[in-house]
Amino acid sequence: MSDPALRELRGFIFDMDGVIYRGNAVLPGAAEFVANLRRIAVPFVFLTNNSTTPPDEVAARLVGMGIPAEPREVLSSSEVTAATAAAQVAGRRAILIGEEGIRRALLAEGFTLVTDHREADLVVVGMDREVTYARFREAALAIGRGAAFYATNLDRNLPTEVGLIPGAGSLVGLLEIATGVKPIALGKPEPGIFLYALKQLGTPAALTATIGDRPETDISGGQRAGLRTIAVLTGAGTAEEFAAMRPGPDWVFGGLVELNEAYFG
Numbered sequence: 312m313s314d315p316a317l318r319e320l321r322g323f324i325f326d327m328d329g330v331i332y333r334g335n336a337v338l339p340g341a342a343e344f345v346a347n348l349r350r351i352a353v354p355f356v357f358l359t360n361n362s363t364t365p366p367d368e369v370a371a372r373l374v375g376m377g378i379p380a381e382p383r384e385v386l387s388s389s390e391v392t393a394a395t396a397a398a399q400v401a402g403r404r405a406i407l408i409g410e411e412g413i414r415r416a417l418l419a420e421g422f423t424l425v426t427d428h429r430e431a432d433l434v435v436v437g438m439d440r441e442v443t444y445a446r447f448r449e450a451a452l453a454i455g456r457g458a459a460f461y462a463t464n465l466d467r468n469l470p471t472e473v474g475l476i477p478g479a480g481s482l483v484g485l486l487e488i489a490t491g492v493k494p495i496a497l498g499k500p501e502p503g504i505f506l507y508a509l510k511q512l513g514t515p516a517a518l519t520a521t522i523g524d525r526p527e528t529d530i531s532g533g534q535r536a537g538l539r540t541i542a543v544l545t546g547a548g549t550a551e552e553f554a555a556m557r558p559g560p561d562w563v564f565g566g567l568v569e570l571n572e573a574y575f576g
Contacts (some may be wrong), residue, residue, distance in 0.1 A: 316571055317562060320539065321350065322514030323355040327369075329524035330567070331357070337376045338545050340568030347575050354512045355384065357405060358505075358521070360498040360528070362389040362437030362479065363410040363464035366571020388463040388498035389416040391507045392435060395497055397421065400459045402432025406421055406450050409437030413463055428452035436486060436494065437463035438479040447485060450556065454490045464498025500532030509536065520561070522570070526552050530560045541570065 373380035393416035430454035464469035465480035520539040523529020524546025
């Protein structure tokens with residue numbers, strides 16, 4: 312039996328890893344569901360906490376997987392962090408611990424990147440696989456003298472083929488311990504990144520759903536932003552974990568094959 316409430320949805324926010332793909336493999340139903348949304352002009356956005364990769368490169372990866380995507384359809388914690396900092400921080404000189412995605416986003420918002428703590432109005436931390444102690448030192452000194460402190464996300468670790476490795480949240484934690492200052496965090500599960508995506512879509516929260524595989528980020532964050540939530544079982548979260556949530560997701564599907572059938576069938 313079809314669900315009228317599901318069919319009323321007019322916008323979608325996709326998590327990617329565990330929803331659209333796993334590793335380098337596209338998950339079943341992903342290409343079909345995205346294509347069907349395009350066919351009936353239902354807007355969507357691909358949302359990621361990953362601050363290392365610019366939207367054009369993310370879109371190119373999706374295209375390479377057989378899922379047509381444009382940079383404007385990709386929103387990462389980098390763009391949200393840079394835009395929020397630009398609106399809230401008076402100065403435009405930033406010390407960055409992060410890679411190309413957040414670097415480009417800050418430059419696009421008019422920030423100048425500096426390395427001396429005495430020049431910094433802002434410290435931004437994202438995932439950085441080449442960060443040095445010297446950069447941490449300058450960042451800590453800048454925060455200590457009053458520079459704003461922003462984090463693209465607080466993901467403590469990242470799954471890889473060889474196991475879990477430190478994520479952006481681990482780097483943020485180093486500075487938090489060193490300075491005693493908590494950052495302003497923008498990535499999932501913070502509601503701000505979902506509200507930013509919602510504004511980009513132009514759809515009402517009550518008619519927009521976020522689709523994710525993680526209870527603690529995708530579903531919890533979507534709920535905090537007032538969105539409808541759809542859990543899929545093709546990634547990290549289990550049926551038992553979603554069932555234990557209070558409140559739980561609005562819908563739980565095995566994957567995008569089942570969601571496609573329920574929404575379009």
